[in-house]
Amino acid sequence: MNNLLNYIRKRKVPLLISFLYVGLGTFTVCSVYGSDVFYGEWTTFTFLITFPVTIMSFGYRYAEPHNLFPVFIIQFIMFIITFFILSLFIKNKTEK
Numbered sequence: 602m603n604n605l606l607n608y609i610r611k612r613k614v615p616l617l618i619s620f621l622y623v624g625l626g627t628f629t630v631c632s633v634y635g636s637d638v639f640y641g642e643w644t645t646f647t648f649l650i651t652f653p654v655t656i657m658s659f660g661y662r663y664a665e666p667h668n669l670f671p672v673f674i675i676q677f678i679m680f681i682i683t684f685f686i687l688s689l690f691i692k693n694k695t696e697k
Contacts, residue, residue, distance in 0.1 A: 612691070614691055615687035615688045615690075615691045616684055618687055619680055619683040619684040620680065622651065622654065622683065623651075623654050623676055623679055625647060625650075626647075626648075626651030626654045626655040626658070626676065627655075627658070627672070627673070627676040629647040629648050629651055629655060630648075630659055630662055630672055630676070631662075631669060631672065633648065633659065633662060634662065634666045654676070654679045654680075655676075655679075657675050657679070658672045658675045658676055658679075661675060
């Protein structure tokens with residue numbers, strides 16, 4: 602458990618980037634249905650930007666528009682995947 606926490610503490614930049622990117626994608630998927638509170642023209646543009654992390658959630662939301670809990674589960678899994686992928690590419694200056 603301490604190894605995982607140390608791994609996350611050393612990689613704050615990938616954690617922040619993946620949190621913002623997947624968070625924006627989650628907000629977009631939760632606003633894409635016509636009766637949603639934040640529905641608007643911006644959802645199409647934002648969906649295209651966050652397409653890699655929202656395609657699975659959008660597919661689920663298209664099939665079942667009223668149940669959001671599985672969307673949050675899918676997006677959490679995408680957050681973990683995005684964080685680990687970004688951790689491979691973004692290294693600290695002290696690591697070599």
